[in-house]
Amino acid sequence: MTIRYPVRVRAFLVGMMVSLLPLSASAGPSDDTLVVAFSKALTTVDRLYSIQREGLILSRLTDDGLFFVDPDTLEFEPLAAASYTWVSDTRLDITLRDNVRFHDGGRLSADDVVYTFRWVLNKDSDTSRGAVIRGWLDSVEKLGPLKVRFNLKMPYPMALRDMAISIPLRKSGTYDDPRGGDQPLNGIGPYRVKQFDVGRRIVLERFEDYYPDSPKAGARIRNMVFRVIPDEGTQQAELLSGGIDLMMDVPPDVADNVSALPGVERLEGNDIRIGYLTLDAAGYADPDSPMTHLKVRQAINHAINREAISRYLVRGSARAIPYACHPRQFGCQADGPRYPYDPEKARQLLAEAGYPEGFSLKLWAYREKIIAEAIVSDLKAVGLDVDLRYVKLNVFSKMRNDHRMGAFFASYGSGGTADASASTGVHFTANSNRNYSGDEALSKTVLAAERTIDRDERRRLYREALNRIAEQAYWVPLFSYSQNYLLTPALSLPVSEDGVPRLWQAAWRQ
Amino acid sequence: MSTESLLEIRDLSVAIPTETSTLRAVRGVDLELRRGETLGIVGESGSGKSMTALALMNLLPPAARRSAACVNFAGTDLSTVSEKELAGQVRGRKIGMIFQEPMTSLNPVYSIGRQLTEAMTLHGEVSAAQARRRAIQLLEKVGLPDPASRLKQYPHELSGGQRQRVMIAMALMNEPELLIADEPTTALDVTIQAQILHLLRGLQTELGMSMILITHDLGVVSRAADRIAVMYAGDIVETGTTAQVLNDPRHPYTRGLLECVPGYREASAHRLGSIPGVVPSMTGDIRGCAFAARCPRAAEECFIDSPPTRPLGPARTYVCHDPEETRSRSLLEGHDREQTPVNKPAKESVLKVAGVSRTFSVRRGMFGKRKSLRALDNISLEIRKGEVLALVGESGCGKSTLTRTILGLETPDSGTVTLAGRPVGALPPRQRARMIQPVFQDPYSSLNPRKTIGNIIGRPLQVNQLGAKAEQRTRVRRMMELVGLPARVFNSFPDQLSGGQRQRVAIARALILDPEIVICDEPTSALDVSVQAQILNLLLDLRDELDLTYLFVTHDLSVVAHLADRVAVMYLGEIVECGDRDTVLTHPKHPYTRALLDSALSIAPELDVPEPRLTGDFPNPMNRPAGCPFHPRCPLADAQCRSRAPEVEWAADGTLVKCWRAGDAAGAFSQLSAGQTPENWPDPPKINKEESAP
C-alpha cells in the first residue's frame, strides 16, 4: 500500500473545514458566543465543591473572591475587597466594595462574607477546601456593613492566596436549602451560569451588573459555552469545523500539526506547573533501596536529559528547572548544586555507589506517558533496568500515599500559586504523603517558611530548603510546562502566566 | 396382484464425489415392480439399497449424481422430469416414503397435525378442513387411539412406534401408488416391529398400493415381501419370489447370508455359516464379480469378467458365473465339528444378584421438575459357572443399568451383587476387573479412537500393572491371534478397522485379564448379519477354549436360541421369567415372553407377518403402571393384575415367573391364538437342505 497521507489529509481537512455543517449551536463572532472545549466534565459549577482545573477556569468567570491573582504579576490583589490591612500577624481586616452585586441582583455585604467563610469553616458542610482553610483560619467576624475581620490561628502568608483561589463568595443563606437544591449558581463574577447540563455543556452569559471598578470588568463577549469533548481528536475536528473556538491543554504535537492548517491560530503561554521525579531517599518502600544512596540519586539526576525533553517533548516556553520549584514562584532562588546531563558521570556515580551493573527500578507515573517513556529511556541508557508503571491517578496516589514507590514521575501545578510554599512546601512538609525524603530538618525549614510573613526571611528559608534538596538530590526537578491553546483566528485571548486562561479578557478581532 | 408394471428401472447408477475419489454407491441397477406387489430389497449396510430408493425420488444428498437409462413410473420417466415437477407431482403424491429413524424423521418443532395436513395442502387441491379429516381418519387407521387430539401433539410426545405410525399416515395422505419403506422397523423393538409390519401389510392390501420394502433383515422380508431383490456392492445379484430366493438361493452371496442367520438351518447347530472378508470398496470400478474376493466358489473368471445375468424363470434371475468346477464347494468352511453335548450339570453360581433396585432422578425439559425413574426393581439373578445366561428385553427395560450394576460401575440403591462371595461394590476395582469384563454393543464407541489397537488391548494389563512391558506385548499379540486379528493391526487405530475387527479388539481387551465372567451387551446387534455370525462363532469358541461364563444381553431371540443355556426375560426393570433356554422358549409362562416369541420373525416365506397380540407400546419407565407393570399391554390382564404387582413364583420345571396368570398363560394363549402360535419354536424353515448344505 502507499501512504501519501499528510498532503492529502491536509487538503481534505481544509475541505472539511469549509464544507462541514456546524454541528452545534454555531460558534464565533456572528452570534457573539465563545465555545470552549473541556476535556473533562465538571460535576458541579460550585467552586466550593469542585476541585477540578476546569472548575477553576470556570469559577474565574462566574465567581469573585475577596482577592484575585493578577494574571500578569501573579500577585494577590483585592477583588471584591476594596482594601485590606494586617492588623497583626494573625489578624486581617478587610473592607468590601460597596457596589458588588450577586447575579440575582442582591448586594454583597459583610454578612455574606461571614456566611461564606463560616460555611467553609464548618466541618459538616464538606466543602472541598474546608480542611485547608480550617488549618489556618480560626474565625471570621463582622465589623461593619462592609467590614470583616479574619482571625488566624498562626501567621500564614498564603491566606490571601487561599481567599483568591479557593473561596468564592456566596450569598448568605445559599446552602440553607440542603445541598443547594436545583438553584442556579449565584455568584458575583462577570459571567453568570445560564444552563448546566451535567457531563455535556455549561452555558454562561455576561453579567451586565458586574461592578465596573473590578480589575476583571469590561468583558467583551456576551455568551460562553463550555462543551465537554473528552476526545482530543474530536476536539481538533470540532475546532476545524467551527464547532468550538478554543481548545486548551493541547499536546504540543497536536498543536504543531493543527496550527499548520489555515483557519487555526496557536497560542503558547506559560504555566506554573513543573514536572519532577521523586526518589525514595528515605527508603520507605524498601529500606535497602538503591535510592537511599546519595550517589545513586545524583546519578539519576545526571542521567536525565531534561534539556532535550523540554525542547522536543514539552516545548513552547518550557525550560529545564534546576530546583524543586517553578522559577516564577516567590522564594524559588537557590544556589545549591545543579546536575547537568552527563550519562558518563551518572554511570561513574552508580559504580561508586556499588551498582556498576545498575539495578532494577520501577518508575511510576500517571500522566505524560511519552515524557515518562523518554525518562525511562534515558535511565536505561546509563544501565538501569527500568520498568515503567504507568497507572491511573487513583492507583498512583494509593501507592504513593502508602509509600510503596521507589521512584515516581509526577507534576504539580501549585494551584496557580506563584509561591514556593505551593511547590516546595507542599512536597517536603513532614505530614505530606508526597514527601519521600524523610528529612525532618528540611520539613522544619519548609514549615517555618510557611508561617513567616516576612518576605526576606521566607526567601532565606526557602533557599536553605532548596539547597538542601539539591544537595541531597531528593528530587530530580525536570522542567516547567507550557500551555498550548488552539483557537479560531477571530478570537483574541491574552495568555496568562499561571496557565489558567483569563477568558473574561477574550474578545473578537475586528 | 396385477401383472401390470408400475415401476421399471433400467441401469440406475448413483455416484457421490468424496474428498478423495468418487463413491459409486449404486451401479446399474435394474428393477421392476408390479402394481399391488411388495418388493423386498435386501442387503447389508453399504450395499446401496437405500441409495436406490432415494435415487428414485431424487432425494439424494446434494453432491450425489444420478444416472439411469429410464425410471418409468406409471408411464412417466422420472429420470427426465424437473425437480419442480418431481416435488409437485410425484413426491408425497404418487410415491410415499417412510424412513428408518422415526425419532428424527419428524420435524420436532411442528405439531403432528400440521405435518400431516401440509402433506396434502402443500399440493394445493384440498382445504385445510378436508386435510384434517383425512389426517384423523388415517391416524385411526394406523392404530393411534384418539386421533383428533393427537393432531395437537408434537413428535417428542410420542414413542418411536407411534412416530413411525404417524410417518406411515403421512406417507399415505395422498393415497400414493407406491410406498417405499426404508428399514421401517430397524430402529424399533421387536414387539413394535411386528405391529408396524403387520400394519403396513394390511394397509397395502387395503389400498392396493405397491410397496418397496428395504431391509437388511431376512426374517422381515421373508414374511412381508412378495418378491425379493438381493443387493451386493451396489448391484442386484439375485431376484425372484420370496419363496424361490429363500428356499432355493442361487447366488453364493445369498446362500452365505442365509447360512449366517442363527436358526436358519437348525437351532442346535453350534457354528453359524459366515462370509469371510468385507464388502469391497465402492469407489472406482470393480473388475470381475464384486463378490469374488469373498466367494468360496470363486474361479479365475470371476476375478476377470463381469458375471452374466442368468434367468431362471419369469422374473427370477441371478448374476453369477456359477463356475462348474466349484459347484461342490460350500460356504461353510470347516463346517460343524459336531456339537459337544451341552447339558452340563448345573454348576455353582459365580455371580449373584440379590434384590437389586436402582432409581434415577431425571429432569425433563428446561422447566420441568425432577422425576424419579425406576430402572431396576428388586432384581435377583444368578449366573452359574460355565453357562451362557441370556438376558432378553426391549430397549428401556433396564438391561444396561443391570449390566453396569453387575460390573460395579453403578451402585444399587438396595440389594447386592455378589461376585466370588464378596459384594462387587466392596471389591477393589482392579481385583474386580480381573474377574468380570464387558464387551459392548457398539464397536465404534467402545474403542478409544485415539489409541492404537495394541494399546487398547494391552491397556488392562497396564492399568493392573501385570507384567513388564515386553511381557505385556507378547500377551497382547497372543490374544490378538486368539481372536483372529491380523498382527499388522497392532499399531493401527480403530478408525482403520472394520466393525467386525473392532468387535474382536473389544473381545480381546475383555479377555486379556483372564476374567471368569464376560458380560456381552448386545455384542452383535450393530453388526451386519455376516459379521454377526463370525463374532458369535468366535464367542462360542472362546467360551469352550477358555472356560468362560457369559452374561449375554440381547433382544434377538434367534441369537438366544442359538447360544444360551438359560434365559432371563426383563420387563420394566424386573425379571419376569427366568429358566432353561428350552423350557422358556418352548413353554413360555409369562405372557410377555410369549409375545416376544410371537414377534420374532424367523425366515419363513410361507408364513405371513403374525398378528401382534400385544397392544400399545413399551411404557415410559417414568410412568410405571400400577400393579403388574405389564398389565396395560397384557391380553390376559384382570383386576388383580391392575391392582397388585405379582410375586416371584417358581414353576415346577424350575422356571422363575412373575405373573398372576402364569398358570393359565399357555392355555389362554392357545385359545386366543389364530392357529399359528409356534408350539415348537423356532420354526424350522422349510428349505431344501441338499441345496444349501450338500
Next chain:
Amino acid sequence: MINYVLRRALMALLVALTVSFGTFALFYFATDPAQTIAGEDAPQEMVDAIREQYGFDRPVSVQYVDWLGSVLQGDFGQSYFWKQPVVELIQEHAKVTIMLALLALVVTVVIALPLGISAALRPNSWVDRFALTTAVSAQAIPNFWLGLMLIILLAVTFPIFPVSGDSSWRHYVLPAFVLGTSSVPAVMRLTRTGLLDVLGSDYIRTARAKGFTGYRLILRQALRNALLPIVSVLAVQLGHKLGGSIVTESVFSMNGLGRLAVESIFNSDIPTVQSLILLFVLTFVLLTLAADLINAWLDPRIRMG
C-alpha cells in the same frame, strides 16, 4: 416454569453478590478514591478530609455491608466522582448504550442472517466463499482500528458522518456499524452451520419426500429449527453490547455505559461501578432468560420437556 425462573433469579443474585464483593475488595486494596475525588494537585488535608467524610478508612467488610444495606433499601447511592445519584447517572448513559446496542444488533442481523442463509443454501459456491471471507476478515479486524479507519475515511476524508459524539442519529451510524460487524462472524457462521445441519437432517428429507422444495422448504420447514441457536447467540451478543461497548464508545467519544464503567473504575467511583455490575449481571441474566423463553416458544421439546 416459575421454578425455573426462580432458579435463574437466585443464580443472578449469587453472581451479582460474588462479583460485586470481588470488585469492592479489589478496589479497597488497590486504589485510593480520595485522591481522585480531591484531584491530583489536592493538598494532603483535603484528601484526608475526604477519606474520612466518605468512610474510606473503615474496613472493607463494613463498607461493603453498608453499601449492600442501602442497595437493599433501594438506595444506590451517590457517585463519588459525579456527585450525582447513581441511578440518574446510569439512566443518562444507558440511553446512548441501548440505542447503540439495538442499532448494532440490527446491523448484525441484517448482514449476518442473509449471508449465512445464502451460504448454507449453496455450500462451496461463491456466495459461501464470500460469506466465509467476510467472516474471517471481520473477525481479524481490530474493532477500534476499524473505527479509526472509518473516521479517517468517512468523517474526515469524505465528511459524511460526524467524527464523534452522540447527539444525533448521524452520530450513531459509524459506531453501530463498527459494533454490529464485530458480531457478524459469529452469527453468520452459526446461521450457516445451523441451517446446514437442519438441511441435512432426517426431517428435512421427510419434508422433501412430502413434496417440499425451494424456498418453501426453507421457510416452512427449516428456518424455525435453525433459529434456535441463533436466538441464543443473539441474546448473548446483545447482552455484551448492552454491557457497554467500551471500545466503540471510546473511539467515537460516546457517553455510554461502557465509558461510564471505565471512568468509574479509573476514578474508583465504587457506587457507580457496583451499580453498573448489578445492572450488567441483571441484563445478562434477563436476556439469556428471554432467549430461553423464546426458544421454548419456538421448540415444544424445550417447552414441554
Next chain:
Amino acid sequence: MTITESVGGNELTSEAEREQAQLGLTPGQVAIKRARRHPGLLVGFGILLVMALFAVLAPWLAPHDPYLQNLSLRLLPPAWVEGGQWSHLLGTDHLGRDYLSRIIYGARISMMIGIGAATIGAIIGVTLGVIAGYFGGWLDQAVNFLVTCQLAVPSLLLIMALVFVIGQSITVVIFVIGATHWVFYLVVTRSATLRIRELDFVAAASAMGCSRLQIAVKEILPNLLNQILVIFTLEVAVAILNEATLSFLGLGVPSPTPSWGLMIAEGKTAMFFQPWLVILPGIALFVLVIAINLLGDGVRDVTVTNRRS
C-alpha cells in the same frame, strides 16, 4: 437393532475403503493429506510462518533498536513520503524510535501474549470442562456458576478492571486475558466430555479398573485434543486482539513495549496528520490475526471426522 445405512457418503466408504487399502491412513495421515489441499490453511500457515520468523529473528531483522529514542528525529514519515529518510523505512514515532523495528518486535509481543494467554485459558477451561463434564453433580453446578459470573460481566471491562488493579505488565496481561478467556474451552470440552463419558470405551476403562482420574486424563482428554487445538488457535487470535484493544485503551502492556495496540493508541492523537502511525500497526495486526484464523479454521476442517461435503 441399529444398523444404519448412511446416505452421507463418508461412512459408506469408510468400511470398504479401509479394508481395500489394507489399513489405509492413520487419522493423523488423513489430516495431513487433507491439509495439503486446504488453501485457507496453507495461506494462513504460510503467513504465520513468515511472521513467526520475523518475531523470532527480530533482533537480526530489525534495522534499529526498537527502544532507542532520538528526540531530534521525531515523527518522521515513511521513507517514500516527502520528509522521510531511507534509514527509517516506515518512519519514526513520538520519541523518534524506528517504526519498522517496533512493528517487527511487536509481532513478538503479540504472539507471546496470544500463545501465553490461550495456553492459560486452555488450562483453566479444559480442566474445568473435563471436571464439570465428567464428574457432573455439584462440581458441574459450581463450574456453571463460574461461567455465569464470567459471562455476566462484560469481559473487556473485567480485564480492564483486573489489569488496572493488579498493575500493568506483560505477564499480568497474559494471565488476565487467559483467566478471562476459558469459557469457550470449557463449553466445548464439557459437552464433548459429556458425550464421551457415555461412550463404551469409558465404561470399558472403568471396568478394567482405571481410576476416575486415569479415565479423565488417559481416555477422555486425548479425544478432546483436536477440538482444543482448534479453539486454541482461534483463542490465540482473540487474545492478540484483546491485548491490542487493552493496550489501545491504555491498560495493556506497559510502555515502552512495542505493542501494536499501544502504537495505535499513541498514534491516535495525531492520526489525521501522521496516519501511518495508526494504519501500519493496524495492518500488521490484521494480517497476523487473519492468518491465525485461517489456520484455525483449516485445522478444524481437516481434523473434523465427518466433514460436510
